Amino acid sequence: MPDFSIGVDLGGTNLRIAAVTTDGQMLEKITLGVKVALGRDYVIGEMCDAIHHLTDKYRATGKFIGAGIGVPGIIDMETGMMRKSANLPGWSDYPVRDEIERRLGARVFLDNDAKVAALGEQWLGAGRGIDNMVMITLGTGIGGAIVLNGKIFYGMNGMAGEFGHVTIEPNGVPCGCGNHGCAERYASATAIVRMAREAIESGSAPALAELASSGAEFSAQSIYNLAIQGNEDAQRIFNRFGQVLGILLAGLINVLNLEMFVIGGGVVSAWDAFAPAMFAELRERSLIYAATAPEDPVGKKEGASAQIANYTRKKTIITRALLGSDAGLYGAARLPAS
Numbered sequence: 001m002p003d004f005s006i007g008v009d010l011g012g013t014n015l016r017i018a019a020v021t022t023d024g025q026m027l028e029k030i031t032l033g034v035k036v037a038l039g040r041d042y043v044i045g046e047m048c049d050a051i052h053h054l055t056d057k058y059r060a061t062g063k064f065i066g067a068g069i070g071v072p073g074i075i076d077m078e079t080g081m082m083r084k085s086a087n088l089p090g091w092s093d094y095p096v097r098d099e100i101e102r103r104l105g106a107r108v109f110l111d112n113d114a115k116v117a118a119l120g121e122q123w124l125g126a127g128r129g130i131d132n133m134v135m136i137t138l139g140t141g142i143g144g145a146i147v148l149n150g151k152i153f154y155g156m157n158g159m160a161g162e163f164g165h166v167t168i169e170p171n172g173v174p175c176g177c178g179n180h181g182c183a184e185r186y187a188s189a190t191a192i193v194r195m196a197r198e199a200i201e202s203g204s205a206p207a208l209a210e211l212a213s214s215g216a217e218f219s220a221q222s223i224y225n226l227a228i229q230g231n232e233d234a235q236r237i238f239n240r241f242g243q244v245l246g247i248l249l250a251g252l253i254n255v256l257n258l259e260m261f262v263i264g265g266g267v268v269s270a271w272d273a274f275a276p277a278m279f280a281e282l283r284e285r286s287l288i289y290a291a292t293a294p295e296d297p298v299g300k301k302e303g304a305s306a307q308i309a310n311y312t313r314k315k316t317i318i319t320r321a322l323l324g325s326d327a328g329l330y331g332a333a334r335l336p337a338s
């Protein structure tokens with residue numbers, strides 16, 4: 001039996017804990033609701049109880065090598081403290097890693113949730129066997145990570161990969177980060193709902209107005225359902241979403257020229273609605289993508305793609321993530337071993 005580690009995904013609504021062997025086999029997964037309102041100490045107590053339960057259970061079959069925890073927020077990698085987390089109020093400037101290490105008596109690694117999801121996809125998902133890749137996570141905002149030579153690229157202080165706050169529109173919608181026109185203001189679940197409400201207010205989207213006033217849930221999912229049923233007002237929103245994601249990806253491809261770009265997070269389930277606009281934008285804006293795209297499904301040669309012939313056999317792969325919400329668990333479990 002191989003050694004094992006514990007992966008923890010601490011989200012705003014769920015706390016999930018898994019025992020994973022060093023060769024990537026999930027032994028057991030525990031899902032607990034996070035009662036954030038009961039406070040940090042309560043949540044950490046629940047987490048440590050579950051970790052103890054799993055390590056006691058599997059210690060006889062393999063050595064426990066440590067725990068990795070993915071958290072929704074900005075981490076100070078040196079001190080293991082959470083700098084800022086919108087979903088976990090009261091956790092800022094608290095020595096999360098040291099406190100959990102003290103309670104477990106084991107090595108603990110803390111990292112941002114989007115970064116551990118990328119590590120999971122690179123280890124066992126879409127990026128398996130790929131050393132260099134980017135992952136973009138589409139959720140309430142946009143998360144991201146750059147993996148180079150099989151390791152997360154952190155930048156100077158762990159903040160590399162904040163793709164969600166790259167400027168797309170110089171005079172665009174204000175963002176919580178203080179900037180205007182950030183990518184995540186147009187390509188996230190929150191953005192889909194905002195753009196739909198704006199379309200309703202302008203009086204140009206009767207089907208969306210009907211959905212909003214029907215009493216049914218008005219969410220990215222229900223707007224997506226309208227789009228795939230052929231409603232043009234809803235489709236326009238996903239076209240805008242795809243366009244912005246394409247602009248963001250074109251920039252990343254031009255800067256990094258990596259072999260794979262993985263798109264994950266809950267909103268990736270709307271792929272059918274936004275991907276055509278995304279790929280069209282990529283071909284317009286990135287000469288590197290135009291030169292390295294696997295094929296040309298649209299059949300058009302415009303923009304950057306007209307400027308350059310196919311001169312390389314290596315391709316830029318843009319693909320959906322494979323592991324869903326388990327990516328974060330696998331990636332967190334990978335931290336003690338990597």
Ligand SMILES: [Zn+2]
Nearest residue numbers: 165175177182
């Ligand atoms: Zn921003």
